[in-house]
Amino acid sequence: MRQENTMTPLTLEQVDADGALRETAAAVAGDTRAAFLRRTGLLGGGALGGAALLGLVAEGAEAQSAGDRSILNFALTLEYLEAAFYREARRMGALEGELALFARVVGQHEDAHVRALRETLGRRAVARPRFDFRGTTESADTFTTTAIALEETGVGAYKGQAARIGSDAVLAAALAIHSVEARHTGWIRDLAGLNPAPVALDPPLTRAQTLRRVARTRFVVAAPRRRAGGGGGGGGGGGTPRFTG
Amino acid sequence: VELVDESAALQAGRDGTGGATRAELFKKAALGGGAFLGGGILISGFPGIAQAQGTGDVAILNFALLLEELEAAFYADALARGALTGEVLEFATVVGAHEATHVEALRSALGSAAIPRPTFAFRDVTAATAPFQATAVILEDTGVSAYNGQGTEIRASAVLAAAASIVSVEARHAAWIRRLTFGPAYSGGRANYPAPAVLDTPLTRQQVLTAVGQTGFIAS
Numbered sequence: 001m002r003q004e005n006t007m008t009p010l011t012l013e014q015v016d017a018d019g020a021l022r023e024t025a026a027a028v029a030g031d032t033r034a035a036f037l038r039r040t041g042l043l044g045g046g047a048l049g050g051a052a053l054l055g056l057v058a059e060g061a062e063a064q065s066a067g068d069r070s071i072l073n074f075a076l077t078l079e080y081l082e083a084a085f086y087r088e089a090r091r092m093g094a095l096e097g098e099l100a101l102f103a104r105v106v107g108q109h110e111d112a113h114v115r116a117l118r119e120t121l122g123r124r125a126v127a128r129p130r131f132d133f134r135g136t137t138e139s140a141d142t143f144t145t146t147a148i149a150l151e152e153t154g155v156g157a158y159k160g161q162a163a164r165i166g167s168d169a170v171l172a173a174a175l176a177i178h179s180v181e182a183r184h185t186g187w188i189r190d191l192a193g194l195n196p197a198p199v200a201l202d203p204p205l206t207r208a209q210t211l212r213r214v215a216r217t218r219f220v221v222a223a224p225r226r227r228a229g230g231g232g233g234g235g236g237g238g239g240t241p242r243f244t245g
Numbered sequence: 246v247e248l249v250d251e252s253a254a255l256q257a258g259r260d261g262t263g264g265a266t267r268a269e270l271f272k273k274a275a276l277g278g279g280a281f282l283g284g285g286i287l288i289s290g291f292p293g294i295a296q297a298q299g300t301g302d303v304a305i306l307n308f309a310l311l312l313e314e315l316e317a318a319f320y321a322d323a324l325a326r327g328a329l330t331g332e333v334l335e336f337a338t339v340v341g342a343h344e345a346t347h348v349e350a351l352r353s354a355l356g357s358a359a360i361p362r363p364t365f366a367f368r369d370v371t372a373a374t375a376p377f378q379a380t381a382v383i384l385e386d387t388g389v390s391a392y393n394g395q396g397t398e399i400r401a402s403a404v405l406a407a408a409a410s411i412v413s414v415e416a417r418h419a420a421w422i423r424r425l426t427f428g429p430a431y432s433g434g435r436a437n438y439p440a441p442a443v444l445d446t447p448l449t450r451q452q453v454l455t456a457v458g459q460t461g462f463i464a465s
Binding site for chain 2: 097098101105106108109112113116155158159162163168171172173175176177178179180181182183184185186187189190191195196197199200201202203204
């Protein structure tokens with residue numbers, strides 16, 4: 001079997017914590033208040049690199065339920081986190097070879113997931129929090145361990161929500177993202193010399209478990225102060241991560 | 246063993262997705278170096294196929310079981326043939342054990358409603374590293390798309406949760422074998438990356454069954 005490698009697999013729990021994400025968690029929960037809703041999303045296919053990334057179809061009257069919207073905003077928060085992490089890593093320039101390719105390709109995926117979820121949620125999308133990755137993007141080792149932890153958390157988080165989703169369109173989209181997150185996880189684990197698929201059945205994470213993991217990273221330094229406006233999901237703008245490294 | 250070319254009849258009765266599936270299959274067959282038969286061959290009277298086409302969660306679970314049996318047998322055959330070395334051997338060992346676990350989990354869930362265990366014929370695909378890897382990529386990618394496609398069809402929450410726990414493992418397998426096969430150069434570009442797209446495209450049960458039939462791997 002695979003050799004013990006030099007890298008210690010890091011879980012987000014080990015990264016220490018002060019619960020900075022509680023505010024974001026509260027914001028996610030608070031979003032379920034909203035009563036009406038304009039759009040529901042249907043994710044179309046679409047490869048990267050081309051034009052149409054993910055087509056979201058507005059379905060007018062068929063509104064998302066508050067429960068689904070809450071799940072979508074929960075997912076969006078995780079995707080914001082991942083997207084910002086890879087964006088900062090790319091900007092720091094510490095990665096080489098296939099690790100740099102991984103950060104670029106996976107970062108593009110996470111950016112696309114953010115855009116898709118924001119579009120699906122429309123005006124009900126939570127705003128992007130501000131992040132501080134605390135230097136983890138500055139070396140290949142810390143990038144890798146952190147990426148593993150983030151991707152594993154993403155897989156568990158989507159899995160934990162699947163059976164709670166009401167709408168078929170939302171479920172289909174969540175499943176299509178979920179397995180991509182699992183591919184990311186397998187890829188980065190293999191790059192790290194870890195078994196890409198350590199168990200036969202991947203365990204789910206509840207929303208509370210997920211938020212606790214994220215909170216312990218202290219990567220989220222400020223909950224969104226305003227609701228998402230027309231800021232656009234792509235790069236730049238108000239979503240620029242701040243780093244202290 | 247009764248092999249009958251039913252592809253025309255099959256497609257005639259469906260919603261037109263068979264053509265796309267076939268084109269995709271041909272493309273993949275080229276990748277696999279002739280690992281697949283060219284024609285559309287299904288096994289007439291094979292009870293697993295019929296039972297995997299019904300409605301309801303039992304049929305979906307049997308559909309999943311058929312795929313897992315195929316995967317498990319593929320890896321067992323490859324390991325028995327002894328042509329694999331290094332990390333490819335490790336992949337086959339680890340992943341083969343996972344697929345066997347999935348088979349047992351599904352059989353246990355289905356109880357007496359489970360399809361009988363098929364027999365398989367992998368010809369020379371498992372006898373050398375290159376065709377093994379090319380086929381493993383296709384099987385794992387297909388597994389991911391198959392589970393994703395059934396997500397909205399599943400009724401019981403427990404079944405959906407189980408399927409979700411399996412599909413991400415299949416996706417890890419797919420990423421792993423893709424990296425082993427195409428990395429680190431990925432000369433084929435984005436389509437060969439461990440995660441080739443923003444979203445994993447779902448396949449319908451019929452698309453998957455047609456593709457599986459076209460492999461010719463199911464002997465009875």
